[in-house]
Each structure stands twice: as structure tokens, then as C-alpha cells.
Amino acid sequence: MRVDYKPEGIYLPAIDLWLDPLVPVDAAWLSHAHSDHARGLHQTIIATGITVQIYRHRWPLLHGRTQEVHRLNPNESIEWNGATLTARQAAHILGAAQLLVEYNGERLVYTGDIKHRAPICGWTTEATPCDHLIIESTFGLPIYQFLEAADAQTRIAAFARECLAAGQTPVFQGYGLGRGQEIAHTLALDEIPCEIHPSIAAFIPYYEAQNYTFPSASEGGAVLVTPGRKMPVDIAAAKRKVALVSGWAALDNARARSNADVLIPYSDHADFYELLALIHDSQAQQIDIVHGYAEPFAHILRKRGLSARAAMLTTEAQI
Numbered sequence: 001m002r003v004d005y006k007p008e009g010i011y012l013p014a015i016d017l018w019l020d021p022l023v024p025v026d027a028a029w030l031s032h033a034h035s036d037h038a039r040g041l042h043q044t045i046i047a048t049g050i051t052v053q054i055y056r057h058r059w060p061l062l063h064g065r066t067q068e069v070h071r072l073n074p075n076e077s078i079e080w081n082g083a084t085l086t087a088r089q090a091a092h093i094l095g096a097a098q099l100l101v102e103y104n105g106e107r108l109v110y111t112g113d114i115k116h117r118a119p120i121c122g123w124t125t126e127a128t129p130c131d132h133l134i135i136e137s138t139f140g141l142p143i144y145q146f147l148e149a150a151d152a153q154t155r156i157a158a159f160a161r162e163c164l165a166a167g168q169t170p171v172f173q174g175y176g177l178g179r180g181q182e183i184a185h186t187l188a189l190d191e192i193p194c195e196i197h198p199s200i201a202a203f204i205p206y207y208e209a210q211n212y213t214f215p216s217a218s219e220g221g222a223v224l225v226t227p228g229r230k231m232p233v234d235i236a237a238a239k240r241k242v243a244l245v246s247g248w249a250a251l252d253n254a255r256a257r258s259n260a261d262v263l264i265p266y267s268d269h270a271d272f273y274e275l276l277a278l279i280h281d282s283q284a285q286q287i288d289i290v291h292g293y294a295e296p297f298a299h300i301l302r303k304r305g306l307s308a309r310a311a312m313l314t315t316e317a318q319i
């Protein structure tokens with residue numbers, strides 16, 4: 001089916017549906033609740049129940065406004081303008097889902113942000129064979145190879161304990177939604193109390209509702225989890241050590257760019273090899289690449305004999 005790649009987002013004209021639009025539209029599929037995918041007050045939204053909750057947290061309805069909401073949890077389907085829409089689990093942040101569109105005998109899958117291996121928190125990806133795949137390529141170069149979730153958790157806990165034993169404050173740079181909670185949850189499993197930045201703590205109730213545990217707040221902040229480079233409290237540089245937990249940590253220059261002492265390459269996006277695995281699982285004949293290294297990644301796929309094109313290069317992914 002025809003797919004229009006516009007600056008405002010991805011549009012399926014045959015069924016009048018936008019995929020993760022960046023501006024308010026009549027009807028939108030929201031793959032997950034990161035702000036570069038779920039933004040604006042759309043008239044109608046279709047998303048998993050968890051994504052709807054977090055989206056509404058960020059985009060509370062204006063007074064007097066109504067919004068039509070279709071909660072589509074994994075493996076549930078609805079009919080939409082002659083197509084069947086089915087949500088399929090995506091490993092990314094809590095509630096993330098792929099969308100399978102079946103229309104006129106064709107199967108199209110839009111992955112949203114996704115990884116192939118299991119994340120620390122959230123669903124695993126459900127392989128969804130299709131004819132036409134729209135997939136992200138935030139880390140679509142071979143230099144990006146990340147740790148398994150369990151190995152990342154081991155590194156996170158070890159770093160915290162080593163710093164504490166040396167009398168230093170360990171600081172983890174995560175992200176407001178996703179990585180920050182995964183780090184805090186990992187510390188909780190190791191019973192390491194920590195101080196969590198309010199922008200990360202704000203989303204913890206949604207994780208607790210899915211039975212993920214979190215550390216009790218520590219007096220004086222022995223371990224800090226923070227969304228950016230700015231320290232939430234003033235700690236002398238000599239008394240702290242910073243770990244960057246990110247896909248960008250696969251590059252050595254991330255140390256200087258992030259003022260990090262230690263790099264832990266773990267992401268809620270697929271690394272290059274996971275992207276290849278996702279594409280293999282899809283069995284798709286046509287692959288459209290959006291976000292990140294779309295052009296070089298499409299080139300690499302074509303060299304492997306696949307029909308691939310860079311479809312959209314508009315936004316910078318939030319990771």
C-alpha cells in the first residue's frame with residue numbers, strides 16, 4: 001500500500017491514518033510514548049493501554065476537549081477504514097508496540113522504535129512476518145553493538161558498588177523515560193538505594209503498575225540517576241564518577257561528549273546486528289528505513305540483495 005513520508009510524519013492515505021505524527025492530526029497510531037513519537041492532541045488515537053496512559057500524562061486534555069481513544073493491546077485488532085490493524089509487542093520502552101496493517105491482501109508492519117533482544121523493562125519483540133516493513137535505524141551502522149540486558153545490569157550494579165567502596169558517588173546518565181527507570185530498577189534488584197531525578201521518578205508509577213520494583217530514596221543520594229549531564233546536586237568532580245548507559249556509549253568519543261568516566265553500551269533501540277535480525281524475521285520484500293542512519297543502512301541492505309530505501313530523515317530519535 002502507498003506510504004507517504006512527510007515532514008509531519010508517516011501517512012497511509014488509503015486508510016487515512018498517521019503513524020507517530022509530529023503535529024496534531026485527525027487519526028494517529030502512537031507506537032510508544034517517547035515525545036518524538038507521541039506528541040500533539042490528535043482527534044483520535046490508537047495505542048496500547050500503557051502508551052495511552054503515559055501519553056495522557058504528557059498531553060493532558062485541554063478543558064472541554066474530547067478525544068477518541070482506541071486502546072489496542074498486543075494481539076488485539078480493530079477494523080479501520082477497510083484495513084485490519086493489529087498491535088504487536090515491541091521491545092523498547094514500556095507499552096511500545098509495532099502496528100500490523102492488513103489491507104487488500106498486503107501486510108505492512110511499522111515497527112516504531114524497537115530492539116530485537118529483550119530489554120531490562122518491557123515486552124520482548126514479537127516477530128511479525130510482512131510484505132512491507134517500515135523500520136527505524138537509529139543505530140544502523142556496524143560500529144554499534146550493544147550489551148545484552150543482563151550484562152548491562154551486571155555492569156551497572158558493579159559500577160555502583162565499586163564507586164561506593166572507593167568513597168565516590170556513582171552517577172548514572174539515563175533518559176527521562178525508559179533508560180532512567182531501567183537503571184533505577186536494576187539498582188533496586190541489587191538493593192542499592194539511590195536518588196532519582198524527578199523527571200525520571202515521574203514515570204515510575206507506570207512501571208510499578210507492571211510490577212517492576214524501585215529503590216527507596218536514599219538520604220544524601222549515595223547513587224544518583226539523572227537524565228542529563230547536569231548534576232541534580234552539587235558534588236565535587238573528585239567525589240563523583242559518571243556512567244553513561246546509552247547506545248552512544250558504543251563510541252569512545254561519548255566519554256568526552258558526555259563527561260562520562262565509564263561507558264556502558266546498552267540501548268532500548270536495536271544495534272546494527274539486531275536490526276539485521278529484525279529484518280530477517282520480517283521476511284519483508286520491501287524495507288523502508290526511517291530515522292538515524294537511514295541512507296547508509298539502506299545501502300548496506302541493498303548490497304545484501306534486499307529491496308531497501310531510506311524513506312525519512314526528519315527527526316532525531318530520543319533514546
Ligand SMILES: [Zn+2]
Pocket residue numbers: 032034037092113318319
Ligand atoms: Zn523511543
